Amino acid sequence: MTREYSGIRESRTHTATVTDWGGESCRGAGNFRANCIGQADRTFSQGLQCQQINSINALLSLADSAFIVHAPIGCTGCCSGANDVYRVGQMHRGNYAVKNARILATNLDERDIILGGEQKLRKAISLASERYNPKAIFIFTSCASGIIGDDIEAIVADAQKSAAPLLVPVHCEGFKSKVCASGYDAAFLAIGKYILKDAPKGDTIPDLLNLFAPPSVSYLDQLEIERMLGEIGIRINYIPFYSSFEKLRTIPRAAASTAICKVFADEFMVDLKEEYGIPFSHTIMPIGTRNTDKWYLGVAELFGKTAEAKAYIARQREQFAPLVQDIYNRLHGKRVFICGGTGRSFAAAALVSDFGMKLVGLETPTFDNDALIDFDYLNGVHGSYEVDVANMQPFEQVNLLQKLKPDVFVGVPSWAAKLGFPTTHVLDMKRPTLGYRNLVYLGNKMASQLENPGYNKRLSAHARLPYRDSWYESDPFKFIKQY
Template sequence: MAGIIAKNREDRPYALTDGGGCSSNLSNKFKKRCLKNADRTFAQATQCQETNSIAALLSMEDAAFVVHAPNGCVGCVSFMNDNFKVGQFHRKIEKIRNARYIVTNVDEKDVVLGGEKKVKEAVLELENRYKPNIIFIFTSCASGIIGDDVDSVANIVQKEVNAIVVPIHCEGFKSRVPATGFDTVFKAIEKYIIKGEKPKKEKGLINVFATTSIGYKDQLEMENLLAVLGLHVNYIPFYSSVEKLKRIPAAEYSVAVCQVFADEFMEHLKEYYDIPYSKTGMPIGIRSTDEWFLSVARLVGKEDIALKYIEKEHERVLPQIAKIRDHIGGKRVFICAGTGRGIAAATLIEDFGMKLVGIQTPTYEEALIENFEQLEEIHGGDFIIDIANMQPFEQSNLVNKLKPELFIGMSTWVSKLGVPSTHILESKRPTFGYNGLLYLGRKIENAVENPSFNIKLAKHKKLPYKNSWYSENAFKYFKEVGNEE
């Protein structure tokens, strides 16, 4: 089992992290295996895998955390902590608390002399303050560059504390794909918590692997759908615990809420623990919700029950969708989101008669090619794909050229172009299933019909790019690997 998730995401066969162009052109080259990764000669504002590793575990009920990094590496934790506290409120937890973490604040002295002493002190302090069941140690670019041996520190300090001490190797420079941070978490869960143990199977138990951006309303929506099939849920790793993680091998089935979130870990569970799994896109929108629900139903042999439930739900929601479509049908949309959520958003807008003109996705790989082919069937093959880890300069260029009537995604940049925008990254409100569909539809309708904020913002705030940039090819700074230019 030492080989579980042994590679970074960009090292998967036929996995691209950089590139762009017309969808049909990209998919044709990909199928012929002649689509090469591009090398950016200029890059701007990328995300790292450490962020995702921290986010995946920060809400664990009985955990505490050491982030072995400079202070800047935990800047985003305040946002995660806000969601964590809101999630506690939604779960009716009476004493709402902050996440329990210490950052070692790696400085110039530590870079020269090493920071391992700080790591040990932080672990002992967490043990003394909180008496957690488990303490995770997150590495960073800085700790990796100076070569601090956090594994040895964990082994030494383990003898002095009751908590399980688990190092998470998530140095940002190790992978160009932030989602690799999720893989490092699953690898550590297997090595330090499950440890190859095979508990007795629990009848009807299904592991639901959920990304950290999914809120309690969506958790309940998934649990309600799965209850129709007679299943009960072990929801992980969000709001999990050591005991819940130990139950993973006891499940009869597994499913993820994103086609690439836990795919390799679910394959590992199938191979070593005899847990079959379903792998589909996020259950956002009619098409994707139907597919997600039916895929699990086929897994457990209850497709007939699922089809009857789907028919009933369609009768309930389709008339309401039609009313929304009357107001926003035909509008052109650009989408920027994580891989799974972006594809789900592109199928969602089909429900409202909207057309996809562009999508920015962190990866383009074998596991996704069927999804992009499906999008071509829905929207035609002429929409633009930007394969990018953020890169707002490319995004702004494309949005300015394509002139969509709605942008779906975090709109920090494009709002200043005057484009109406909204997002479906709603950890505080419903987005999944048939109920989430109606919420998102009304939210999109509101954004399209009330664009005044973005229009006024564009008059008073400008992006930091010269006007000449918008007339350039958005992919000007690509150099195809293996080609000389």
Template sequence: MAMNQPDNFDIQERQKSIRTKGRQSQPINCQADSIAGCVSQRACVYCGARVVLNPVTDAVHLVHGPIGCASYTWDIRGSLSSGSDLFRYSFSTDLREEDIIFGGERKLTRCIDELAERYHPQVMLVYSTCIVGVIGDDLEAICRKASLQHGIKVIPVQSSGFSGNKSDGYRVACEVLLRMIATPEDVPRQAHHLNYLGDFNLAGEAWIIRGYLQEMGIHVNVAFTGDSSYETLRTAPTASLNIIQCAGSMGYMAKRMQEIYGIPFLNISFLGLEDTVESLRRISAFFGDPLIASRTEALIQREMAIYGPTIQNYRRRLQGKKAAIFVGGGFKAISLIKQFRELGMEVVMVGTQTGQPEEYDTIHQLVSDGTVVLDDANPSELERFMLEQGADLLVGGVKERPLAFKLGRAFIDHNHERKHPLSGFTGAANFAREVEETVCSPVWKYLDK
């Protein structure tokens, strides 16, 4: 399919971030700043920090800045809670012109006082936004003072938007979490207890995995940060293993927890049958307990007996279809490539907002020749490669969805807003069903492609 505007793609600096397997051998350029004017799909430091921290259910999340940053992140994500729902509320210092001129510190203090009095939270997270970094409010000092005054943890989140990209925001969030779980004395290690890092309990995904592990005889102390609370997070240092789903956001946390608490970690993935089975076996192998091992096999056998045939049914309908992927992190892209393989589908384009070099290496190995791999893509590139590569479907987030639809392509919502789980065996079946529902919908035949 020819491009209607062939010169659209003429941005030299972008070429280094686009690779076609089998045609270009140099490694892809990633982790670079977005180029001005290219319409990057990436967000900012604040976004990264907010995504990771927001699912802490009983925290007051106070955004220090003008109203927009709070408005655009208010209750937009599908993290579920078994307890408090304070995290679904948006709190902002709503800075105005006069605050910019005279400084926002006094207003911030008043806001913290009000919230402490009204909600009595154990922890309050105070996010800095772009201008807070510029007008020089001393967040650290204000939070320290407020902590003492109210007898609660008030923790600054240094997330001024311009101070890096979304990945830097992940790291900021990890530092905050480390502060929250810090213990003054050594804690006893509990055998068969683990922490589950990088699952935000979208549509109850962390609950599904917790259920599997429980059945295997393994207790999840806490998920970072899906359905977590101040109390449960504090139990993290006693775990004997960290497993990481979203490596992009939580890889750093796992490394730091290994340094500080000596807790080893495993990168796992519960997206797709193949990865789920392998991940459960690796977790079981880590504990080296025959009872856990036999329970794990029983679980796998039972679930595969239910969901294996389901996936096969969908595979028959989807075989040979072509998929394009554009998601936030590298781990998700990698799992998706395998998941599409389970469905007999070929991945013809794969990109991420914030993938890391080693993740792109893995992606490169997994895909076939001719697949386009790209970092920090923009709508023009997504359009071009979806058409050129003949993708039947795109996996992405809210911003990409209407583009796919305008191009007459099916679409999978693999974002934080989703309302059905895509993790574990049941999630793999949901994924297959969603792919089938969109790719095989009757509506496409009416479009004049």
């Protein structure tokens, strides 16, 4: 492989990566294109999603693997959320003997910070092997293990001599990147380096597609994508979501690759093309008819099935048009604020065009060349709207919501619900959002929330947010300082 990618999104040379910006979308697109959005930071920050949790999230549903978090116990706290997703996913798949993920934490403490965490890591490896007999053990690093300089590669190389499972270090120290999607890249770099390096290439399976999916994809979404691609004779190798060690080893044999989310495995698919010659499609998340058409045609083209795909799209549009029209009648003209991951925010924002809604605000964790394509499209449809490029800064979100007063909030709803806005979740694997069928589900959900706002209204009457009135009157982006 000639390409050298560190896994840190800010290090990419083909695009700038913006993590701290706020303002009007048209100005943002213009400034980004003119290279005028420079390095910035927040002088006050309410928290930052760490890349370690995205590495853990990406891999945790591999049922035949075990996981070691080489970190102080606090870093392991987010595993409870990832485990919840894994447990619900099992239930949705009809597996009612629900299991927890096989996670061990090395619980680095003050003594280890001085003397090193090697012994604890060795002990955790041998405990995980004995207790679970897994095919692979993924070892997630942390800020603490990185700062004290534990030589994970050397420890793993030595421990591997006596360990039966394959040991796979994932270098996801939180301090390395402000872009949480870097955590996905760290997971895929580890898969490439440790799991695929000795995998036999074997013959290409002509109808097999590597479909890279994050854990936020629901089971109904999985079924919908299988249904859609099955119609044109494409089989799916889901990676790494509810997958297995053997399925990971099949990656090099697929005829093509694509991803559900635009910032998931996008860099890995470039590596796969370079290393194994596997072509890939990188378009947009299939939320809403326009995006689903685009995503579907991108995949079909890789298999030479464009004509069949166009015919299928026409049938689907005809079938679902009356249902979409019904939702349009209930939602058109409503003003919407959208907040999700980078891929999902932009895709969901395009979805609101199906229902004639007006985008007034969008929150996304990052912004780069790839997002600019979607930005331009949305600016064309909705004109200018407020954008907050923020990784977990709810104080900015509540300020914007109080100023913009949208009719509907779509995304991660905790704060908007407490302000009394009707909310619909789109970043939650418990509910479907993808493809033609689930567009109808999502639209009905939005309309139903709008028509039945009582719960959030009552919640707002009793919930106290920690902000003074003076904050709501302030510039929401006053803590963003550009250098």
